[in-house]
Amino acid sequence: MEHDKDCKTDHQSENESRLGSDDDDNEEDHNPHQREILNAAMQAGHILLENGAEIFRVEETMDRICRYYGIESGNSFVLSNGIFTTSGNEREEIFAKVQHIPVSGTHLDRVAAVNQLSREIEAGLVSLKEVRLRLDEIKIMPGKSKSMQIFASGVGSACFCYLFGGNIRDSVCAFVVGVLLYLYVLFISAPKLSKIVGNIGGGALVTFICTSLYLLRMGEHLNYMIIGSIMPLIPGVPFTNAIRDIADEDYISGSVRMMDALLVFFSIAMGVGLVFGVFHRLTGGALL
Structure with a gap:
């Protein structure tokens, strides 16, 4: 009886260890995904602010991207020449990033393109990988000749x-x-x-x-x-x-x-x- 009890205890410990390991693997898989979401939101805000968008539009677009992809603790502070983004709570990884954006000209085609992309994100038409590719294309979008x-x-x-x-x-x-x-x-x-x-x-x-x-x-x-x-x-x-x-x-x-x-x-x-x-x-x- 004592031998059976010891075997059962060892088996239970092994299961708990395996479950803990699975949770760690899920957390490790989740963290890069979370960083990718926040970097995509940061890139979208950078393009908007750099090309003449209003402050509220930049903050709204970044919040919309984070919220749709499941980042509940994302928080952005936008100035005319800089973006501060943070996130993190008991269930999400701590993230902080700052970007300096010099005051430059106006390129409303890029602003319109990012706005259209944010609408497609909310409609569920674009995956996160496609978002990064689209943002890279918008960033190098040529202006008028x-x-x-x-x-x-x-x-x-x-x-x-x-x-x-x-x-x-x-x-x-x-x-x-x-x-x-x-x-x-x-x-x-x-x-x-x-x-x-x-x-x-x-x-x-x-x-x-x-x-x-x-x-x-x-x-x-x-x-x-x-x-x-x-x-x-x-x-x-x-x-x-x-x-x-x-x-x-x-x-x-x-x-x-x-x-x-x-x-x-x-x-x-x-x-x-x-x-x-x-x-x-x-x-x-x-x-x-």
């Missing part, structure tokens, strides 16, 4: 000039100036100059060319020509996002974006003022 950007700048300048009150001749001049402006932006300002210097130069270039065309009698309303031609430099999306962030009580991020937009406005105004000052001296005030 340089020729298209230059042409769009010219058309936009002409349309704004006409919208603000210019006539056909003013709009034609604004189209030419808009094309020249974006040639400067793409080949000189963006690759070689800082944001402040580049925008001062852009404002000065627009004012100089518009004033020259006006003095040559090719345009009739100098103010409409300058206003229309300078619109491609205006940071409309960052300024709008700054207001939305402040309205959503993301005061730090909204203030940073607002300051960045106001700095661009100030730099453009400085370039315009410098050229007007030079022409004012040269013409003895006749121009203004």
Whole structure:
């Protein structure tokens, strides 16, 4: 009897040991899967924030991905140039990651692509592996060609000039100036100059060319020509996002974006003022 009891005890201990080993294996299998989910959410947030999305959109998308794939303790804190992600409780592995994201331009095609992907995730149409592949594709999604950007700048300048009150001749001049402006932006300002210097130069270039065309009698309303031609430099999306962030009580991020937009406005105004000052001296005030 004692021998049978000892055998039964040994057999029970062996089963408990095997069960404990199985639990450890499941936990080890679960941890890499959890990290993969959190890294995917982090990558999605990085793409959104880097390409001009609002703070609430970034946080909402990251939370949506974590929640759908079973991460209950995920928590993200998003600023205008950084993302902090943490998770972990008694049932989930502790995870923490920080990414710095410099304030850059706007690429709304990538933002729309990530939004569409998040909807497909919630609908259960995409596996986690496919999510990482899709995010890698979105990250390298090409923007508009340089020729298209230059042409769009010219058309936009002409349309704004006409919208603000210019006539056909003013709009034609604004189209030419808009094309020249974006040639400067793409080949000189963006690759070689800082944001402040580049925008001062852009404002000065627009004012100089518009004033020259006006003095040559090719345009009739100098103010409409300058206003229309300078619109491609205006940071409309960052300024709008700054207001939305402040309205959503993301005061730090909204203030940073607002300051960045106001700095661009100030730099453009400085370039315009410098050229007007030079022409004012040269013409003895006749121009203004």
